[in-house]
Amino acid sequence: MSSSVINPESLAQKLADSGLRNTPQREVVYSALLTKRDHPTADEVYARVRSDISSISLATVYNCLEALVQCHLVRAVNFERGPTRYCPNLAPHAHFHDEATGATFDIDLPSEILSKVTSILPPGYDAEAVDIIFRGKTTGTR
Amino acid sequence: MSSSVINPESLAQKLADSGLRNTPQREVVYSALLTKRDHPTADEVYARVRSDISSISLATVYNCLEALVQCHLVRAVNFERGPTRYCPNLAPHAHFHDEATGATFDIDLPSEILSKVTSILPPGYDAEAVDIIFRGKTTGTR
DNA sequence: CTTGCGATTTAGAACCATTACAACTTGATT
DNA sequence: AATCAAGTTGTAATGGTTCTAAATCGCAAG
Numbered sequence: 035m036s037s038s039v040i041n042p043e044s045l046a047q048k049l050a051d052s053g054l055r056n057t058p059q060r061e062v063v064y065s066a067l068l069t070k071r072d073h074p075t076a077d078e079v080y081a082r083v084r085s086d087i088s089s090i091s092l093a094t095v096y097n098c099l100e101a102l103v104q105c106h107l108v109r110a111v112n113f114e115r116g117p118t119r120y121c122p123n124l125a126p127h128a129h130f131h132d133e134a135t136g137a138t139f140d141i142d143l144p145s146e147i148l149s150k151v152t153s154i155l156p157p158g159y160d161a162e163a164v165d166i167i168f169r170g171k172t173t174g175t176r
Numbered sequence: 177m178s179s180s181v182i183n184p185e186s187l188a189q190k191l192a193d194s195g196l197r198n199t200p201q202r203e204v205v206y207s208a209l210l211t212k213r214d215h216p217t218a219d220e221v222y223a224r225v226r227s228d229i230s231s232i233s234l235a236t237v238y239n240c241l242e243a244l245v246q247c248h249l250v251r252a253v254n255f256e257r258g259p260t261r262y263c264p265n266l267a268p269h270a271h272f273h274d275e276a277t278g279a280t281f282d283i284d285l286p287s288e289i290l291s292k293v294t295s296i297l298p299p300g301y302d303a304e305a306v307d308i309i310f311r312g313k314t315t316g317t318r
Numbered sequence: 319c320t321t322g323c324g325a326t327t328t329a330g331a332a333c334c335a336t337t338a339c340a341a342c343t344t345g346a347t348t
Numbered sequence: 349a350a351t352c353a354a355g356t357t358g359t360a361a362t363g364g365t366t367c368t369a370a371a372t373c374g375c376a377a378g
Contacts, residue, residue, distance in 0.1 A: 057325095071264065107266070109266075112259070112261060115366095120244075120245075121215050130301050141296055141298070156283070159312065164308065167253075168303040170303040173302055235337085235338095235356075238337080321376100327370105332366080335362105338360085343357090346354100348352100
């Protein structure tokens with residue numbers, strides 16, 4: 035049933051663009067994400083896709099999610115799988131995470147930018163904190 | 177040596193403001209963060225403070241870090257300890273994490289706000305992705 | 319076809335950051 | 349000194365994720 039949500043060709047195409055194959059497992063995992071867009075965890079996806087492919091394993095769900103992230107069809111919200119890092123800088127600032135070295139840098143965050151960002155929240159959302167995290171590379175001319 | 181960096185009175189004061197006591201362990205942990213501001217992990221802090229208090233335990237380092245976060249002297253960069261969540265929404269958007277229910281919501285991110293945010297990056301920082309995460313409560317009138 | 323081969327899936331073990339627990343210590347208050 | 353709460357410690361447990369090795373799949377060349 036949930037398989038009616040996706041266009042398997044575009045999925046296959048996106049996977050192929052990243053050098054990956056399409057598989058029934060990847061289809062049902064992607065379909066599970068599209069059917070109920072509630073930011074499920076890997077475990078929750080696992081629970082949902084078992085009705086489509088009862089033999090699927092949790093490891094495969096992780097593999098499929100990683101494949102979907104890799105071909106830019108899905109975003110991982112809590113990207114950082116590593117340990118929590120601690121920062122004593124109390125001034126408002128964003129973080130830049132260098133994916134090559136793993137280093138984290140503070141990026142100054144002007145208050146008018148911060149207030150612009152918080153202004154995107156519709157009424158009813160009461161934010162106590164905002165985290166802005168860039169990921170990418172740093173170049174020599176820094 | 178690293179203990180020369182902090183003003184123990186202000187630390188004690190901040191802790192007291194949150195109903196917490198000052199302890200030698202909390203002092204050296206905080207001092208370790210101030211001395212080398214490289215966003216260390218709990219393990220790295222543990223390694224550094226052992227030269228100050230050789231008997232300190234990793235559990236205490238976690239406790240101290242949590243105390244410092246609680247009294248707003250330190251920020252935890254990868255706050256989300258829970259499982260990674262997956263999101264098939266490809267449009268630029270921020271995330272709002274409701275701390276009461278654990279639910280995650282997409283927040284529309286106008287492209288002009290996004291470009292303002294990325295504009296804070298100094299030259300030499302090449303961001304491939306930006307994550308903007310709000311944390312807080314949602315109210316009834318949403 | 320069919321054989322070969324790399325990619326994928328699977329089950330289960332291993333890993334690692336973090337938390338829980340229970341005993342012990344400390345330190346402020348009476 | 350006695351009390352009591354808060355903090356520390358070592359260790360065990362937890363839980364999300366990754367690893368491993370074996371089985372399977374599916375395309376591609378012969």
